[in-house]
Amino acid sequence: MDPGYTFVLILGKARSGKTTLEEQYLRAAIESGRAVKIVDNKAQFPPGSLPGGYCSEFPGVDNIEDWLADLLRSQWEGDLCFDDMDLYSDSFVRKGSPFRVLFTEYRHHRISIRASTRRFQEIPTLARTNTTHYALFRTEGHNMREAIKRELGQETLDKVPTKPFRYLLLDRDADTAVVYATRARATKTRADF
Numbered sequence: 650m651d652p653g654y655t656f657v658l659i660l661g662k663a664r665s666g667k668t669t670l671e672e673q674y675l676r677a678a679i680e681s682g683r684a685v686k687i688v689d690n691k692a693q694f695p696p697g698s699l700p701g702g703y704c705s706e707f708p709g710v711d712n713i714e715d716w717l718a719d720l721l722r723s724q725w726e727g728d729l730c731f732d733d734m735d736l737y738s739d740s741f742v743r744k745g746s747p748f749r750v751l752f753t754e755y756r757h758h759r760i761s762i763r764a765s766t767r768r769f770q771e772i773p774t775l776a777r778t779n780t781t782h783y784a785l786f787r788t789e790g791h792n793m794r795e796a797i798k799r800e801l802g803q804e805t806l807d808k809v810p811t812k813p814f815r816y817l818l819l820d821r822d823a824d825t826a827v828v829y830a831t832r833a834r835a836t837k838t839r840a841d842f
């Protein structure tokens with residue numbers, strides 16, 4: 650089994666820079682020759698915005714399980730990016746959901762996962778325990794801070810940046826925590842005007 654497949658959970662308040670980090674991961678993946686898929690209900694990556702002809706797709710909340718089951722069956726390999734993953738939280742808990750297969754067997758399927766959310770609490774334990782990395786942008790609200798503290802400890806919470814567009818990258822295997830900043834987005838979208 651290749652240890653190179655990763656599951657990065659990107660967490661942060663509204664407009665903290667999550668999708669911008671996803672864009673950077675997507676560009677790096679495409680440049681190194683990996684296939685990508687971007688599940689994004691806001692269509693923030695229109696055709697032409699990324700190299701290789703890649704763009705947002707949105708099968709819809711009602712169809713996401715069929716879409717994901719088909720993807721896993723097709724033996725597609727690459728980096729699978731879910732923007733605002735908490736949209737699908739109802740599916741995570743359902744017995745037989747392909748999300749449960751994805752979260753536990755992504756390496757076996759030769760898929761890496763990048764997923765963003767504003768709502769840490771809605772990401773199930775099954776997903777959290779299978780992450781390899783957390784990217785923690787600035788947070789908001791008592792509940793989210795408590796959830797981070799419970800899951801990752803006060804020491805980690807204290808290191809989460811308070812400025813926008815900076816994030817704490819936790820590598821859970823290497824047990825490291827480093828602060829990075831993103832660059833401004835190359836893709837201009839509605840959010841930028």
Ligand SMILES: Nc1ncnc2c1ncn2[C@@H]1O[C@H](COP(=O)(O)OP(=O)(O)OP(=O)(O)O)[C@@H](O)[C@H]1O
Binds near residue numbers: 667840
């Ligand atoms: N490093 C950066 N430098 C300058 N502007 C940035 C940077 N990162 C993000 N932005 C801008 O900040 C805004 C919010 O960024 P982004 O969409 O990545 O945040 P988000 O956390 O995904 O927000 P949301 O929760 O609404 O999905 C966008 O207009 C984006 O272009």
Ligand SMILES: [Mg+2]
Binds near residue numbers: 667668669732733765
């Ligand atoms: Mg976003």
